[in-house]
Amino acid sequence: MVQIGNIQLPDFPLLLAPMEDVSDPPFRVVCKANGADLVFTEFISSEGLIRDAIRCRRKLDIFEEERPTGIQLFGGDEARLALAAKIVDVTQPELLDINFGCPVKGIVAQGAGSGVLRDVPLMVRLTEACVKSTSLPVTVKTRLGWDDASKNIEEVAERLQDVGIKALTIHGRTRCQLYKGEADWSLIAKVKNNPRIHIPVFGNGDINSAQKALEYKNRYGVDGIMIGRAAIGYPWIFREIRHYLQTGEMGAPPTVRERITVCKEQLRKSLQWKGPVAGVYSMRKQYFQYLKGLPGIKDYRSRLVTLTSPDEINNVLDEILLRYEGFEIERAPIELVNYHENCPL
CATH class of the missing domain: 3.20.20.70 (Aldolase class I)
Known part of the structure; x- marks a missing residue:
């Protein structure tokens, strides 16, 4: 401990x-x-x-x-x-x-x-x-x-x-x-x-x-x-x-269902904490990472970052799950964002 x-x-x-x-x-x-x-x-x-x-x-x-x-x-x-x-x-x-x-x-x-x-x-x-x-x-x-x-x-x-x-x-x-x-x-x-x-x-x-x-x-x-x-x-x-x-072994990566479930949970908590407007807005930057690796996902992602209704967003997430459930996303190296890359010394 x-x-x-x-x-x-x-x-x-x-x-x-x-x-x-x-x-x-x-x-x-x-x-x-x-x-x-x-x-x-x-x-x-x-x-x-x-x-x-x-x-x-x-x-x-x-x-x-x-x-x-x-x-x-x-x-x-x-x-x-x-x-x-x-x-x-x-x-x-x-x-x-x-x-x-x-x-x-x-x-x-x-x-x-x-x-x-x-x-x-x-x-x-x-x-x-x-x-x-x-x-x-x-x-x-x-x-x-x-x-x-x-x-x-x-x-x-x-x-x-x-x-x-x-x-x-x-x-x-x-x-x-x-x-x-x-x-x-x-x-x-x-x-x-x-x-x-x-x-x-x-x-x-x-x-x-x-x-x-x-x-x-x-x-x-x-x-x-x-x-x-x-x-x-x-x-x-x-x-x-x-x-x-x-x-000493790698576990299974998250399934599409897990990705959608956790994305929905973060959205639910964002709405609870920030309210219906700010909660929706703050989630828009999250969808790219949650859905990364799914082929043909661009159109769905474009809808997610423009919708303002939580119900409509959840409906799109359900559509994604229906289309991609069972699809195995290939494990890829995690890219580390270079924070403050334009920050002068």
């Missing part, structure tokens, strides 16, 4: 990464149902939360069936981040995570996200302020450093553990890499093997198959892995990894 504060997770847990405009409650629910052990919200601005911005407040919503859930905050001011932590505490998630890894220029310019990597003492003060402001277990997600010349993750891990964090997730790139090149897990392994480190250490970056998950588990010895981009439109990645870890 892996312990984060009072949260007990299975051996080698699989975590869903916090992803802006992706990791909303409907998506987290379907990932949880398909094998994710711990899920995280989209990152939330401490400033927006304090100012009662509607968008930020909505990000605190949690469906019971997705728990355990961590709420992730970002911010560069100690007092404001601590106050936001108190607000999060009231909403009763299972844990609070601090984002020191987001490379987006707008967030870095605020002195938040991976922008804090240039000031380790500030990172420590921000973390300590959160730990002292909440009764929740506090965890951190970060990167190896700001650039190749400042890969300071070993020092960061020790200092953050000293001020009270209960787990650490490390993305194997620097901020300046964004999502380019290959994630370097060797420094993650150094943190895990540091005799001073006794909290769980999770690795993140480039896991897009069950085989790679097992390879990295054995090679780097981390306590678990966090999966982000590979889960977009394919929540079964968690199920496939767990099956492969337990048996």
Whole structure:
């Protein structure tokens, strides 16, 4: 078992990464149902939360069936981040995570996200302020450093553990890499093997198959892995990894019926959470991945992204199931979206 504060997770847990405009409650629910052990919200601005911005407040919503859930905050001011932590505490998630890894220029310019990597003492003060402001277990997600010349993750891990964090997730790139090149897990392994480190250490970056998950588990010895981009439109990645870890064999890919069923469930939850207009709109970007690999699917997909009636959308999904049920979609490598590819340094 892996312990984060009072949260007990299975051996080698699989975590869903916090992803802006992706990791909303409907998506987290379907990932949880398909094998994710711990899920995280989209990152939330401490400033927006304090100012009662509607968008930020909505990000605190949690469906019971997705728990355990961590709420992730970002911010560069100690007092404001601590106050936001108190607000999060009231909403009763299972844990609070601090984002020191987001490379987006707008967030870095605020002195938040991976922008804090240039000031380790500030990172420590921000973390300590959160730990002292909440009764929740506090965890951190970060990167190896700001650039190749400042890969300071070993020092960061020790200092953050000293001020009270209960787990650490490390993305194997620097901020300046964004999502380019290959994630370097060797420094993650150094943190895990540091005799001073006794909290769980999770690795993140480039896991897009069950085989790679097992390879990295054995090679780097981390306590678990966090999966982000590979889960977009394919929540079964968690199920496939767990099956492969337990048996050494690949399980069957999701059938067309499973794909349609999960797509409908995410739509139902989106309507429940966002309402009939926003719920329909937010699902439009999901259909491509759910239906990928079906021949002649373009016309159906075009209808799905233009319809506004939930009933009509469900009818089209039923048509797709009727036409394609029994069709075996060939398993293909999961393509990792290059987030923020146009984000200047």
